[in-house]
Amino acid sequence: AQSVTQLDSQVPVFEEAPVELRCNYSSSVSVYLFWYVQYPNQGLQLLLKYLSGSTLVKGINGFEAEFNKSQTSFHLRKPSVHISDTAEYFCAVSDSGGYQKVTFGTGTKLQVIP
Amino acid sequence: DAMVIQNPRYQVTQFGKPVTLSCSQTLNHNVMYWYQQKSSQAPKLLFHYYDKDFNNEADTPDNFQSRRPNTSFCFLDIRSPGLGDAAMYLCATSTRVYNEQFFGPGTRLTVL
Numbered sequence: 568a569q570s571v572t573q574l575d576s577q578v579p580v581f582e583e584a585p586v587e588l589r590c591n592y593s594s595s596v597s598v599y600l601f602w603y604v605q606y607p608n609q610g611l612q613l614l615l616k617y618l619s620g621s622t623l624v625k626g627i628n629g630f631e632a633e634f635n636k637s638q639t640s641f642h643l644r645k646p647s648v649h650i651s652d653t654a655e656y657f658c659a660v661s662d663s664g665g666y667q668k669v670t671f672g673t674g675t676k677l678q679v680i681p
Numbered sequence: 682d683a684m685v686i687q688n689p690r691y692q693v694t695q696f697g698k699p700v701t702l703s704c705s706q707t708l709n710h711n712v713m714y715w716y717q718q719k720s721s722q723a724p725k726l727l728f729h730y731y732d733k734d735f736n737n738e739a740d741t742p743d744n745f746q747s748r749r750p751n752t753s754f755c756f757l758d759i760r761s762p763g764l765g766d767a768a769m770y771l772c773a774t775s776t777r778v779y780n781e782q783f784f785g786p787g788t789r790l791t792v793l
Contacts, residue, residue: 576721599780599781601781601782603784608769608787608789609786609787610685610687610771610773610784610785610786610787611724611771611773611782611784612784613781613782613783616781655721657723657724661780667780668726668729668780669780669782671723671724672723673722673723674721674722674723676721
């Protein structure tokens with residue numbers, strides 16, 4: 568069974584500064600990886616996903632993530648954050664190949680400071 | 682636009698009074714999920730349907746039931762809500778293969 572660790576529960580960052588939200592996973596097989604964003608009182612919205620191919624994945628709103636198999640990581644980055652990026656971010660993993668359940672991390676709250 | 686719709690967005694019920702939350706989708710996805718999410722926590726999977734096949738998580742209380750009358754609709758029934766059931770309930774869908782999940786906006790349940 569797979570698991571996901573988001574080490575940082577909260578990350579404060581000043582507006583226009585870069586940010587990295589960390590995600591590590593464990594799995595004995597190949598995986599699919601996802602980052603979701605959740606704004607207050609909203610559902611989750613997919614930011615980006617890694618299924619196969621290039622390890623650098625670009626998503627919406629200027630976010631990107633890099634799949635690092637040797638370090639079992641999938642950290643989310645943005646070079647310059649905006650106030651509107653304030654939200655909770657969830658990393659998720661599923662085993663690849665056919666229908667598999669998704670496991671979510673506990674989330675990281677990004678607080679962008681003006 | 683194709684989407685996942687949840688009604689109502691906010692639901693208030695009394696302790697012990699049955700409540701039903703609804704979810705519909707225009708994505709024509711085979712898989713539908715119900716999650717419970719409490720404040721500052723990850724979504725917790727309650728159950729899912731893979732086509733018509735119902736899959737209950739082992740730790741989902743018997744108080745929670747679900748129905749999927751057709752591909753487009755799915756319902757979550759809470760037979761006797763307790764104070765601990767107050768949460769955001771999220772419906773999601775996915776295709777068979779890649780497990781990218783599409784979420785609805787959620788229903789926030791308050792139990793008085």
